[in-house]
Amino acid sequence: MQEFDVVIIGAGAAGLFCAGQAGQRGLKVLLMDHAEAVAEKIRISGGGRCNFTNRDLDPQAPHKHFVGQNPQFSRSALSRYTPADFIALVQKHGIPFHEKHKGQLFCDRSAEDLIAMLLAECEAGDVVHWQPCSVKNVAFLASKADESSAGSYQINTDRGPVQARSLVVATGGLSIPKIGATDFGYRLAQQFGIPLVERRPGLVPLTFDGAAWAPWAQLAGLALPVQISTGMQASPHAPPLRGSLPPEGAAFALGRPGGKRKAHMAFDEDLLFTHRGLSGPAVLQISSYWQEGQPLCINLAPTVDLPQALAQAKARSRKLSANELAQLMPSRLADAWAGHDADWQRPVNEAS
Ligand SMILES: Cc1cc2nc3c(=O)[nH]c(=O)nc-3n(C[C@H](O)[C@H](O)[C@H](O)COP(=O)(O)OP(=O)(O)OC[C@H]3O[C@@H](n4cnc5c(N)ncnc54)[C@H](O)[C@@H]3O)c2cc1C
Known part of the structure; x- marks a missing residue:
């Protein structure tokens, strides 16, 4: 049976980064993923250019930016590895990028640049990468098992069993199953008695x-x-x-x-x-x-005091209320809005 210091299941953004870091710190790392292609979610992120960090994140209070039931969860990780650290890594790999909006940084060319960067970091850490590779099951070998493997995880895969002292589950969330997402992490958490919070969609239309x-x-x-x-x-x-x-x-x-x-x-x-x-x-x-x-x-008109603007129009104009509204917001929206109520089709000076 092959033995590693750490096995990482899931070669997405989290798994690749973790593998590179662990490998470069001298650990013997195996990274595995059941999908054919590596990091598909990075590939489609940010419209194909990946919004890879935000320059405006406050490293002193990263929890302010974290959405979840325990905002403190991210404090340690994000204050010890800041956006500046990630930007330095991107620059080290010569990846061109730009700021698009409110501190959001995107690749100039393609998210593929980041995937190549993360794979290069894994290579620098001598990470063994099995992909595609399916996990059949995971067992924890408790202390009463044979001495050498006590306290290890055994991961049975379609490439055979492996053992490791540490197991990282980086199989991501549930969105977009057709590019590899599964509930593997949630099922494994249940197997090991780890309580789960309610799951709900985020960053969605x-x-x-x-x-x-x-x-x-x-x-x-x-x-x-x-x-x-x-x-x-x-x-x-x-x-x-x-x-x-x-x-x-x-x-x-x-x-x-x-x-x-x-x-x-x-x-x-x-x-x-x-x-x-x-x-x-x-x-x-x-x-x-x-x-x-x-x-x-x-x-829908955040820069205008709409009631006041319409009251002023009522005092000076005989145009239809709908036409006055169209001066204050996109005319297509004003038309659709006004189409719902006959009152908007009357002259504004007659509006109640
Ligand atoms: C359309 C879209 C655009 C986005 N844009 C951005 C953006 O611009 N910036 C940003 O920061 N975030 C963006 N995100 C979110 C971001 O992509 C995710 O937060 C991030 O990819 C999650 O990384 P992860 O490693 O946790 O999980 P994933 O990237 O989902 O990786 C999980 C990996 O685990 C593998 N896996 C799953 N089950 C198993 C199993 N049973 N056995 C083995 N392997 C398994 C999967 O194949 C996958 O490779 C976007 C998301 C979407 C959907």
Whole structure:
């Protein structure tokens, strides 16, 4: 049976990085992955250019940026290995990159550059890499087993059994099974009696049921800067059905009135209308914080005091309210919004 100091299951971003680090510290490392291609999720990340770090992360308080039930979880790792350390690694490998938005760094060419970098780091650490290689099962050899292997893990794979004192499970989350994602890590945690927190999607678009979204589907492709927030007490005017957009103002609320109050989170980012709902950086960001039943507020004209602007228009203009609205936000959005209520088709000076 082959023996290693550490076996790492999963050759994604986490597994590759861990393998390179452990190998370069002198450990005998085996890295294995069941997929044909290495690091497929890095390959598709950041639209193919991988947003590999954020320059603005505060190394003194990295937990502020970590989303999860235990914000302190990341404190130790992220304060000892900062964005500056990763940037130095990228520069050492001569990978060109640029800052796109709010400190986010992307590869100039392709995320492939980062995969090549991580593989080179593994090579520098003499990491043994088995891929594709499936894991059949994992057992912990407790102290009453034979002396030499006591306290080791035995990993039975389709390339034969291996043993190691340390086992790293880096098999990632559940998203995109067709590029290798499985629930392996969760099942293994259950096997070893490790409690699991509830899993929920994060950094995802919001989709609506077809009928509720139909009036807005025509806006697919429209992007605009918004302020998006969640965690406030539900508005008494919130609509009864999640996913309906009341044409009553430029900020709207989705969710059940009276939802439980949560910490307030807000982002100033771009919103993208799609055929099935809402996406873009604003929605991807807030999706990690929004809980079902909470209101989600989107100010579609964050740089304008909309009530005041419309009140001023009422005092000086005879144009249709819809046309005044179109001066204050993208006209496609104003048209769709105003199309929901006959009042918007009246002259603004007659509006109540
Ligand atoms: C579309 C998209 C865009 C993204 N863009 C960015 C971005 O720009 N910047 C950013 O920081 N993050 C981005 N992310 C998130 C980022 O890709 C992930 O957080 C990251 O890849 C997770 O790395 P990981 O190593 O934990 O897991 P993964 O990359 O998922 O790696 C897990 C590995 O384990 C293997 N595996 C699974 N089950 C088994 C098993 N039973 N046996 C053996 N091997 C197994 C898989 O084949 C896979 O190779 C994006 C994600 C998506 C989906």
